[in-house]
Amino acid sequence: MSLTDIFSSARSGLSAAQSALKTVSTNIANVGTPGYAREAVSLTTAVVQGRVTGVNVGEPSRIADQFLEDLVYGRAGEAGRAEAEAGYLDRLQSLLGQPGAEGGIPARIDALSAAATAMTGLPNSPQTVGNFVAQVRDAIASLQQLGQDANQVQADVEAEIGYDVERANSLLLRIHQLNGEVARLDGLGRSASGAADRRMQAVEELSGLISISVRHQTDGRITIDSADGKVLLDRQLRQLDYAIPGGGVAQGKYPPIAIRFANDVGTPGASTGDQLSGAASGGAIGGLVNMRDSVVPGFTDQLGLLFGGLAEAVNSASNAATAMPPPNALGGRPTGLLGTDRLGFSGQAQFAVTDAQGTLVASTTIDFGALGAGATVNTAIAAINTGLGGAATASIDAQGVLSIIATAPGNGLSIGQSTPPSDRAGIGFSQFFGLNDVIQSANSALAPTGFVPTDPHGFITGQTVELMLRDATGRELASASLSPQTGGTFGALVTSLNAGALSAYGSFSMDAKGRFVFTPQPGYAGARLSIPSDSTDRAGTGRTFTTLSGLTGAWAGIESGAVRKELVGNPSRLPLATLQHGIAIGSRALGSGDVSGALSIVNALNAVRDFSGHGMASLQRYTSDLVGGIGSTAALAQDRMTDAAARKADAVNRRDSFSGVNLDEELSQMVVLQNSYGASARVITAASQMYDTLIEMMR
Numbered sequence: 001m002s003l004t005d006i007f008s009s010a011r012s013g014l015s016a017a018q019s020a021l022k023t024v025s026t027n028i029a030n031v032g033t034p035g036y037a038r039e040a041v042s043l044t045t046a047v048v049q050g051r052v053t054g055v056n057v058g059e060p061s062r063i064a065d066q067f068l069e070d071l072v073y074g075r076a077g078e079a080g081r082a083e084a085e086a087g088y089l090d091r092l093q094s095l096l097g098q099p100g101a102e103g104g105i106p107a108r109i110d111a112l113s114a115a116a117t118a119m120t121g122l123p124n125s126p127q128t129v130g131n132f133v134a135q136v137r138d139a140i141a142s143l144q145q146l147g148q149d150a151n152q153v154q155a156d157v158e159a160e161i162g163y164d165v166e167r168a169n170s171l172l173l174r175i176h177q178l179n180g181e182v183a184r185l186d187g188l189g190r191s192a193s194g195a196a197d198r199r200m201q202a203v204e205e206l207s208g209l210i211s212i213s214v215r216h217q218t219d220g221r222i223t224i225d226s227a228d229g230k231v232l233l234d235r236q237l238r239q240l241d242y243a244i245p246g247g248g249v250a251q252g253k254y255p256p257i258a259i260r261f262a263n264d265v266g267t268p269g270a271s272t273g274d275q276l277s278g279a280a281s282g283g284a285i286g287g288l289v290n291m292r293d294s295v296v297p298g299f300t301d302q303l304g305l306l307f308g309g310l311a312e313a314v315n316s317a318s319n320a321a322t323a324m325p326p327p328n329a330l331g332g333r334p335t336g337l338l339g340t341d342r343l344g345f346s347g348q349a350q351f352a353v354t355d356a357q358g359t360l361v362a363s364t365t366i367d368f369g370a371l372g373a374g375a376t377v378n379t380a381i382a383a384i385n386t387g388l389g390g391a392a393t394a395s396i397d398a399q400g401v402l403s404i405i406a407t408a409p410g411n412g413l414s415i416g417q418s419t420p421p422s423d424r425a426g427i428g429f430s431q432f433f434g435l436n437d438v439i440q441s442a443n444s445a446l447a448p449t450g451f452v453p454t455d456p457h458g459f460i461t462g463q464t465v466e467l468m469l470r471d472a473t474g475r476e477l478a479s480a481s482l483s484p485q486t487g488g489t490f491g492a493l494v495t496s497l498n499a500g501a502l503s504a505y506g507s508f509s510m511d512a513k514g515r516f517v518f519t520p521q522p523g524y525a526g527a528r529l530s531i532p533s534d535s536t537d538r539a540g541t542g543r544t545f546t547t548l549s550g551l552t553g554a555w556a557g558i559e560s561g562a563v564r565k566e567l568v569g570n571p572s573r574l575p576l577a578t579l580q581h582g583i584a585i586g587s588r589a590l591g592s593g594d595v596s597g598a599l600s601i602v603n604a605l606n607a608v609r610d611f612s613g614h615g616m617a618s619l620q621r622y623t624s625d626l627v628g629g630i631g632s633t634a635a636l637a638q639d640r641m642t643d644a645a646a647r648k649a650d651a652v653n654r655r656d657s658f659s660g661v662n663l664d665e666e667l668s669q670m671v672v673l674q675n676s677y678g679a680s681a682r683v684i685t686a687a688s689q690m691y692d693t694l695i696e697m698m699r
Helices: 003-029 066-096 107-121 126-187 192-211 283-318 377-388 429-433 490-500 544-550 597-606 620-658 663-696
Strands: 041-050 049-059 212-216 223-226 231-233 239-242 258-262 268-275 329-331 348-354 360-367 394-396 404-405 412-417 440-443 465-472 476-482 506-510 516-520 528-534 562-563
Touching: 003 663, 041 239, 049 394, 066 126, 066 212, 066 283, 066 620, 107 126, 107 223, 107 620, 126 192, 126 231, 126 239, 126 283, 126 562, 192 212, 192 283, 231 239, 239 620, 268 490, 283 440, 283 528, 283 620, 348 377, 348 465, 360 377, 377 394, 377 404, 377 562, 377 663, 404 412, 429 465, 476 490, 490 506, 490 516, 528 544, 597 620
Parallel strands: none
Antiparallel strands: 041 049, 212 223, 223 231, 239 258, 258 268, 329 404, 348 360, 348 412, 394 404, 440 562, 465 476, 465 528, 506 516
């Protein structure tokens, strides 16, 4: 080997050591930088024509394990969803208050029951009656406030979805741009480590927002798909398109998150035809969509069912009693039933007119079964008017509101159940029409309809109902539009639903009380129906398919629930006396100190009842289950968040252990490189001395 070759080899050794030392210094300087992957310089033997000529120094390369990085992405999606759900479930739980809290819903129901019990021991006590009415109002107000708070949670979730979509779009744009930089540097043979590190950090953040899968390409680029198989990024940038509903309030239905092609600066263009699959997309966005579309609506449904159960309990007792002195007029509420509709009542009810002291003026007992199979509501009204002989007049208006008015101004009206009691859909005549209701709702009849499949549905062509089915995880399974045809029957509606898209997941039927029932197929237990929109109106009564069908908690109309206005400020109008049967005309049929209706209220509040086909329980038990269910769900969500965060931290530690900077290793490598540098320098010194010696010899 010539001296020139020796100098050349030594210089390449110096250059290699310097490059490697520079890389080690960079690693040490970034020891605390999150997401930084250490670099290493490639050193190879330089061979020219079979002769070793020194060391070839390559560009610094990024030390990383793609499998470990992909593991972090996957677990980041799990952690993002768990954190999003846990945060809002904790907030939802806080709305209910701590167990035993004075202002909590269980406490309200207990206070209501205690107030009813107090009325049974103090006849003619305005204070106890007034307290009961106040407790009813407070309970309704508490339920409505909870519903409003839940709607605000839903609106806040929606706003956060919008923010997360915007952030996801900015990350997709950044990853797309870094893809180009990595590919360009790789093509030039230069190190792309810095760009690759920044890209990895962006992908990790994106994976916390949407569960993704990453594929690595030969040119250094990556492509990204969502967990449900939708392409988010390849050589063509895509952006998420989401039209945020305005108003900052909860909506019945939200637009999907669509995917659009975009140019290199992120301006959206044509639609790809794909959209994220809601909760199935995973990540924080998937968790938020699940909260918005499934968890919070499910909670408000339960509130509606609780309100409906409370109203049915109180009204069942109040409609079996009468105020003392009895009112001159009894006015009902729209039930969805018209005068020409099938009567559908069995059993008997007594209609009585008394004076202010409760002395019987006129009375008639109507046996509804004896009116005949073709009897209509008008048939029953005619029988009442005939039986009362002009002492009072019953009528029903175009909205289906039944009213009975005593002819003489000083007289009052009472209605009582006979034996067997009147019955349609399990409730009596007075309660069905709401003649002595304590609790009312402008948007609901607060009672099952008692319709049968052969009854005309009363809707007209052009009116529509949209139904949506979601599984237990919040993923949308299917939706269907119900379009009633003029002149059709309720049975035709059932047939139409069972022929639609929802039939793949369950079947519809009508129960004995006229309510629609959806029975999921095996494998779809926990699936929940919602009705995002409903433009129906049965024959102008104001009652929609939603309120008549009882498919969701919205049937109860909790948002417009209130104590009957006649009772507000005048609790003496509360029906507490019971009409006595078998009393002759001119005898006392009502007692001024009679509070037997109060005992009926106590019994009704504690009775096990059917919550509109969603389970049998007492009010206290249903309330406890509601509070406990949210509490246990929130606790499980916290556990899932803790577990998911731990799994993500483990994946990050494993990734960083492989690709992160270890100071001890870098310092030992620095010593090796310094020695290598020194050795190359000594070779140059030795070669220089040899040159000097050779020159001296030539002189």
